[in-house]
Amino acid sequence: MLHPGTSSVSATDALHLEDEHAAHNYAPLPVVIASGDGAWVTDVDGNRYLDCLAAYSAVNFGHSNPRLVAAAKEQLDRITLTSRAFHHDLLGPFVTELAALAGKDLVLPMNTGAEAVETGIKVARAWGYRVKGVAAHAANIVVFHGNFHGRTTTIVGFSDDPDARDGFGPFTPGFRSVAYGDAGAVAAAIDENTVAVLVEPIQGEAGVIVPPDDFLPELRRICTESRVLLIADEVQSGLGRVGETFASDLWSVVPDVYLLGKALGGGIMPLSAVVADREVLGVIRPGEHGSTFGGNPLACAIGLEVIRMLATGEPQQRARELGERMRGRLDAFVGHGVTAVRGAGLWAGVDVDPVIGTGRELAERMLRRGILVKDTHGATIRFAPPIVVDPADLDWAMDEFEAALRERSA
Structure with a gap:
């Protein structure tokens, strides 16, 4: 879904400047985020992505809460x-x-x-x-x-x-x-x-x-x-x-x-x-x-x-309920591109079958589908969307992950 650009800096320019002048202590996915609202972020070209990392749980309550x-x-x-x-x-x-x-x-x-x-x-x-x-x-x-x-x-x-x-x-x-x-x-x-x-x-x-x-x-x-x-x-x-x-x-x-x-x-x-x-x-x-x-x-x-x-206890209850919803979907992928699922609440680690690809390759496939996740230790994808994520958006992310598992590395 496209929206008007939110930045005067193009993605190409932003990536070039960062590559030239930022220390290379990270290997981020090639997306340049300019704004965020709830569980969604928008890049400099106006493309929207569902954030399923939430800055490693720092954004539990959503962007721009x-x-x-x-x-x-x-x-x-x-x-x-x-x-x-x-x-x-x-x-x-x-x-x-x-x-x-x-x-x-x-x-x-x-x-x-x-x-x-x-x-x-x-x-x-x-x-x-x-x-x-x-x-x-x-x-x-x-x-x-x-x-x-x-x-x-x-x-x-x-x-x-x-x-x-x-x-x-x-x-x-x-x-x-x-x-x-x-x-x-x-x-x-x-x-x-x-x-x-x-x-x-x-x-x-x-x-x-x-x-x-x-x-x-x-x-x-x-x-x-x-x-x-x-x-x-x-x-x-x-x-x-x-x-x-x-x-x-x-x-x-x-x-x-x-x-x-x-x-x-x-x-x-x-x-x-x-x-x-x-x-x-x-x-x-x-x-x-x-x-x-x-x-x-x-x-x-x-x-x-x-x-x-x-x-109030409301964020905790929401994380429990949405976590059960997410875990139910993820567990169904075991044996179908996934070898193991672990987690609690709205937080999951998913081990990807190496036949399907590496964790990084799965993260890049999800990026192309409009969803941000992050790999760790080569073969694991982490899901940790903001607790404010809409249930329908969470379901859509699970649908897209299922489709990404069906792809094969080039």
Whole structure:
């Protein structure tokens, strides 16, 4: 469907300028997006696409969400940044309502998901030394194979993805990696110096890997018995995506620390947070950690609206219902170009039969059909449309995916 062009820059010019002057740290699909509304985006030539990635869950509530845009515009006319050298009138309401949503005492706001993870690591180490009594510089944290927590040098040091890790050492010590889904391996890795277990309740970048149903409950039991913090990285999986406020809720597990990001900023501002009780997050003292932009007024205004939307439970219910609809369609493709489907709520990882093509080839076929998806690890397609997607549009996307599976690589 064509609409009047929305940009003075042609797709060819935009791609050329980006190729010449943007660092090549991504390999994006060849589409140049100029605007978005709900679950749809429009490119510079006026072509519309159904967004089934939602910026890796950062756009859970849709592009240009009216409530979030209104909150941002109102705040833009007031003040956008004070730094944490001073108080501002929205930080208190933001941290209070986010703490209540998570059932915790304290919130430490940052900007990106990786910053939230780095902050969580610092908090866990400080808690280990100041509360648990671990010897200085001896703290260790248990992590998992296949993890994705960001791309800072500390984080990639405990990644097993060669694209993220190779060529960026030396790495920060203090991490022990075990098999995802294996609670027994976690128990074996814990010693007297272990301060935390850092886990994605569902591994996103790895291909939407859902653990066995007893895994998170067992982690909770092991961490409690061993006096070790359970840290849930909910940056991609949290805030409505899986049909619950947090993915941990799927197993009725309450971690000691939530790491939040992406959707918290409504797809408008980078906004992340570490949320925990006072015994844990209270170990951080003035001057030990911070961010000039962390918890800025503009981000807090948007984040407050996100929290209030989630507090109604409506986004979570919609993600559950639409997720069941999407999963029913995807499961029917197993054996017909698809080898496996995993996921929860409105989030799915689909393994493509190599006879059909690579994940990238399937993403390119979907692009030609007006749908945006993203591949990962060569053979997996991820579906994560905004929660506001219309059911009929979701059905159409499934129809087009079925047709794309019938194609063959040239």
